[in-house]
Amino acid sequence: MFSKKSIVLLILVFALWNCERDDICAESTPTTPRLIIEFNDINNLENSKAVRQLTVIGIDENGNDINTLISRTNTNEVSLPLRIIAEGVTNTSRYKFIRDADFDMDDNPETASNTDIITITYLPEFVFVSRACGFKSIFNSIGINSENDDSIWILAEQLNTDNVENENNAHITLFH
Structure with missing residues (x-):
């Protein structure tokens, strides 16, 4: 009735017909924003004002380091x-x-880095x-709180939005 070529061709047509464009997530699709x-x-x-030798470390509820997210970078923005x-x-x-993170390479307390802790609260x-x-x-419902050591370098903070839905603009501004 059907030749082998016809059966293979029919299976191939059905296989291609059932593939949908939606089966692959395009890189341009917005994902969870930072x-x-x-x-x-x-x-x-x-x-804008760059922070000299900025290091950012994620910490847990007990203040223990989790991971280094940014290391010794001169920058005016982080995600x-x-x-x-x-x-x-x-x-x-x-x-x-941590501002001036490279200063911690010696044991001189006058050239130590300066660490402030920022806590962000939100409802995912x-x-x-x-x-x-x-x-x-x-x-x-983004919220921010800063904890400073004896020598404060983050002098003020400002929420630019209540929600983080995309990465188009800065959500928070820190002043130093």
């Missing part, structure tokens, strides 16, 4: 991941911001993107 923090000059609030514990409850991410929400991409998280 928190964007910019640094500005405390003396001229609109001017950081937010930890997700559970949806619908307040989650917390804590970071050590899971949003369905597509069958191929699954879910992404957005972060609502």
Whole structure:
């Protein structure tokens, strides 16, 4: 009735017909955004100001280092991941911001680095993107608190938005 060629061709047609474009998540698809923090000059609030030799370390609830996210970089902006514990409850991410991190290479206390701890609170929400991409998280009700050591370098903070839904603009501005 059917030749072997016809059967193979028919199977190939059905296989290709059942493939959907949605089976692969495109790189351009928005995924869970990172928190964007910019640094500005405390003396001229609109001017960007780079932090010298910035290191950012994620820390747990007990103050123990989890991982180094940024290491000894001169920058005026960072993007950081937010930890997700559970949806619908307040989650917390804590970071050590170390300015002049290269100064810790000697034992001279006058040339020590300067560490401030920033705590970010938020309510994560899971949003369905597509069958191929699954879910992404957005972060609502953003809050910020800074803890400083004896020599403060982060002098003020400003929330630029209540929610983190994309990476288009800075969510928080830190002044130094």
